[in-house]
Amino acid sequence: MSAFELTSEAPSSGPAQPTPLERAFYARDTLEIARDLLGCRLVVECDGERLVGRITETEGYLGFADTACHSSHGRTPRTEVMFGPPGYAYVYLIYGIHDMLNLVVGPEDDPCAVLIRAIEPLEGEASMIAHRRGKKGRELANGPGKLTQALGITKARFNRHDVCLGEGLWVEPGERFDDADVVTGPRIGIDYAEPEHRDAPWRFLVKRRK
DNA sequence: AGGATGATCGTCT
DNA sequence: GACGATCATCCTA
Numbered sequence: 001m002s003a004f005e006l007t008s009e010a011p012s013s014g015p016a017q018p019t020p021l022e023r024a025f026y027a028r029d030t031l032e033i034a035r036d037l038l039g040c041r042l043v044v045e046c047d048g049e050r051l052v053g054r055i056t057e058t059e060g061y062l063g064f065a066d067t068a069c070h071s072s073h074g075r076t077p078r079t080e081v082m083f084g085p086p087g088y089a090y091v092y093l094i095y096g097i098h099d100m101l102n103l104v105v106g107p108e109d110d111p112c113a114v115l116i117r118a119i120e121p122l123e124g125e126a127s128m129i130a131h132r133r134g135k136k137g138r139e140l141a142n143g144p145g146k147l148t149q150a151l152g153i154t155k156a157r158f159n160r161h162d163v164c165l166g167e168g169l170w171v172e173p174g175e176r177f178d179d180a181d182v183v184t185g186p187r188i189g190i191d192y193a194e195p196e197h198r199d200a201p202w203r204f205l206v207k208r209r210k
Numbered sequence: 211a212g213g214a215t216g217a218t219c220g221t222c223t
Numbered sequence: 224g225a226c227g228a229t230c231a232t233c234c235t236a
Contacts, residue, residue, distance in 0.1 A: 059228070068228075078221060096218030098229050115228055145229050155220095189228050 004028065004036050006173040016050075018043070018166030019173065026086035026105045026164075030112040033105050034060040034204050038182060041172040042119055046152040049127055053119030053141060053151065054174055057205040059187045061102070063112040068193035071111035081160045082111035089169060091148075091159040098145030099154050103163060103171070117188075118142045118205070119150075181207050 004025055021040070026033060037055050044051045061069035063082075070092075071082045081090050082104050090102040090113050106112040119141045121128050128150035129136050141147040148154070153169065163170045184201040191198060 061228075070228080073222085076222070092228090093218095093220060094227055095229050096220070096227090100228060102228080113228095117228085143229070149230095187228070192227085 004032070006036070006040070006176060018170060020164055020166040020170035021172065023085070023087040023164045026103060027107060028105070030060040030062050030105050030114065031202060033103075034058040034114045034202070035182065037103075037114060037116070037171065038204055038206055039175045039177045041122060041174040042116065042147075042151070043172055044151045044153060044169050045167070046124075046127065049124055051124035051127060051151050052122040053128075053147065054122050055116060055118075055171075056120055057116075057118035057142075057203070059115040059117060059204070060202040061113045061115065062202070063106065063110055066112075066193075066197050068187060068190035068197045069111070069113070071113075075111075079111065082113055083109055087162060087164040089158050089161040089163055091153065091155040091161075093155055094145070099148040100144050101148050101153050101158075115144060116147065117144045117203075119147045121150075177206055183207055 037058050040055050042053045042055055063069055064072050066072055071079045075083055078092060081088055084104065085108045086105045088104045090104050092100055094100055101116045102113040104113050121140060128140055131152060132140055132146065132150050141150045158169050161169050183205050185203045186199050186201060187203045
């Protein structure tokens with residue numbers, strides 16, 4: 001079992017060119033992708049500025065058979081994008097307040113997704129703090145609603161967005177975390193799901209450092 | 211540090 | 224008309 005080949009450009013002093021993960025990255029097993037996304041760079045172009053965060057927490061949602069996955073309740077206008085090809089954003093509003101960022105994965109007609117749950121700031125931190133009304137440090141983006149607010153990701157702007165183009169919103173290779181630094185556990189906020197799905201260890205997070 | 215509670219609206223029955 | 228892949232605030236210690 002081998003990790004997807006994540007290659008990164010050598011660091012350069014000039015403005016970085018987008019190096020988005022290609023569609024093949026997203027056309028694989030959901031849980032492998034959720035694992036591999038840890039350490040990757042989430043990039044958003046916001047008000048002419050590039051905001052970048054290191055992904056530190058994800059959850060896999062496994063499609064039809066997963067009663068915690070939206071698509072398991074049927075194909076609707078909201079869930080439609082998950083039934084399409086991989087490499088697109090599925091952004092929806094929860095609790096009337098929070099935008100959730102998911103990446104559609106797996107083959108077409110196999111409606112799986114990975115929820116991005118947390119990031120750490122790499123570029124544009126000052127703007128992220130401003131978006132978060134002064135919150136900083138671990139409180140800046142350690143939750144799915146927090147990171148979308150910090151990065152300016154909304155459903156209106158990015159639902160159904162192609163993340164393989166390298167414009168607007170995409171994911172780039174970053175550092176690869178060692179397995180020893182990765183923890184798994186049950187997913188958050190899905191108590192309504194069947195026990196076998198509610199308790200499945202499909203949440204991935206980087207162990208707290210420093 | 212941690213538990214309870216209210217916020218707020220798109221989506222589906 | 225109900226409820227949710229949550230968060231911030233307001234308490235109590």
